[in-house]
Amino acid sequence: MTLKPKTILENGDGLFDTHVTVEDLEEVIQDQMKTNSKLGKSTKYTVIGEGNGIMSRVILVEPQWTISDDHLPSKFVLKIPYCVHIQGLIGQMLAMNPMSEEQEAGLWAMWESEIQSIHNREVNINKIVEKWDKREDLLNPRVYFSKKYDSENRNKGFIGMEYAEDSIVRHLYVNVKPRELYPVLKFVAHFQASGLHLTDEEKQSISGFDIEKIAGPLMTEDGIKGILQQVRMMNPAKFDEKVKKIEAFGMEIVNFELASNLNKYVGIDQPVLAHGDLWATNVLWKEKKEEWIVSKIIDYQGIHMGNPAEDLVRLFVSTLSGPDRQKYWEELLEKFYNFFLEALQSQKAPYSLEQLKESYRCYFVFGGVGLVQLFGPVTQRKLTMCSPDENVEEYQKVVLGKMEHLLDDVEKFHLHSRNVTKSYKKPVTRI
Known part of the structure; x- marks a missing residue:
């Protein structure tokens, strides 16, 4: 047998x-x-x-x-x-x-x-x-x-x-400074620019990414209720009212159609190469002379052709403090776009800066809600592994600060993206 x-x-x-x-x-x-x-x-x-x-x-x-x-x-x-x-x-x-x-x-x-x-x-x-x-x-x-x-x-x-010697992860409970992200922005820019030259065979070899198939089993009505309840329990006094506002939107905040087809809503004709999982734990850092230097970007399991803002939303939400992200996101997108134009050299850009910013606003809700789970069980599990000399209380404060601002922006950007989808006009097919 x-x-x-x-x-x-x-x-x-x-x-x-x-x-x-x-x-x-x-x-x-x-x-x-x-x-x-x-x-x-x-x-x-x-x-x-x-x-x-x-x-x-x-x-x-x-x-x-x-x-x-x-x-x-x-x-x-x-x-x-x-x-x-x-x-x-x-x-x-x-x-x-x-x-x-x-x-x-x-x-x-x-x-x-x-x-x-x-x-x-x-x-x-x-x-x-x-x-x-x-x-x-x-x-x-x-x-x-x-x-x-x-x-x-x-x-x-x-x-x-390759093993990146002496490199570490700066997890969700660490606030990265906006300027420290410049090398990551340059990497994403060159990654997207180089990806524009993929052959049809190469594109086919990385095709098949289906965000609804992967995230759908978790982002059901019951799943979202559970996720938001986990958020509420992180700090009921601070988060209860914010969570109630998001709960009032119901399943509207889980818009697979917008997330999967964002390019058509913002008018981008050519998809770009997306890492697909560019959050805090997939960026490795080295400390040199009391400064943090980006060492490697790892884990390409989510690779696909998609929208240029996908990676940037996940990167900003997971690494920056809430106030820094709210204050500098447009400035950082502008910095990224300049890196992108440099990487393109004389090649025409497949999207404009304004389309990039609009993509960020529209993808923020789906990308942000998707990261909420990582602020909860994954981060809490990691915190239990901290050494006795680490300030876990301070780490918790950082996580709560990021979550507070994330909830505010999920509400704000949902209202924006809802208007975008309502006003979207399908192209007229001419016979």
Whole structure:
């Protein structure tokens, strides 16, 4: 009797409960890095980045290479999709909406397929970026090797990449200064500009991102009520009235149509390359002479062709203090647009500065509400992991400050975007 292989939604027997074994790594390393070396018995494996995300196991590997090759790294980061938490999500969905065995099997299969596709798109964009000129303007970590999922490989996907030594994450509970974001803005500008030259085949290799399929199970009517209740309980005295105003909008604030098709509403004809998950934990920093310098931008699982403001909304909401974001968002968009024009050189810009600002206003509600969950359980889990010498009380104050201003702006920008969608006129089809 042949046992059915476990899916990536279940624990495996490999490294740190994944399905990937050392032997799997060695096979790909030898093939793609052109070496006969293996990972010796003294190789050290350490899980890093716990509490910064929910889609992957991230492991620092310090190899003891059995054969010395100059091109082999002394350390590398191994990223493996690890989505056991999806079991809990599916359980919640089934509790609210019971299904037949056939329907439930289809739901599990959908999630498995979606996670495989997300990983494969990240592998594909890494390969595309490696071919671009002006790599010095980009902040992607170098990728050494990778393995995609396919019909024969259902549960052993991974990426081995450069380790950014001495780099840290400045989580949601840290306020980044507006000027410190300039290198990130320049990166996004060059990323978008270079993405305008993708071939049809390259675009196809990163297509398939469906925000409604990914976020839809969480952003139901009951899901939104639960999210807003979590926000209310963060500080009932301060947030109750603000949450009530948003609750009054009902499911209007979850506008998948606007989020997925924003370009048509603001008049942008050509979509641009979007990172898709550019929030605080995907920016790595180094401290030099008491200044914070951006080191790397990581995690391209959400890669897609989309609207130019998507990444900027998530970046500003998750990194800046509430007052700084409200005061400087237009100035930062102007700075970004100048970087974008520089990156384009003589090429015509696919959108104007005003279209960028209007995109920011219209995407803010969907992007902001999507981040609310990260201010709650993800951040609280991370805070429990802080060392005794860290000022957790101050961190909590920062999170509450960002949330307070986020709630204000969700209300304001929802009223704005609602008017945009109401006044939108479909193009006239001429025969």
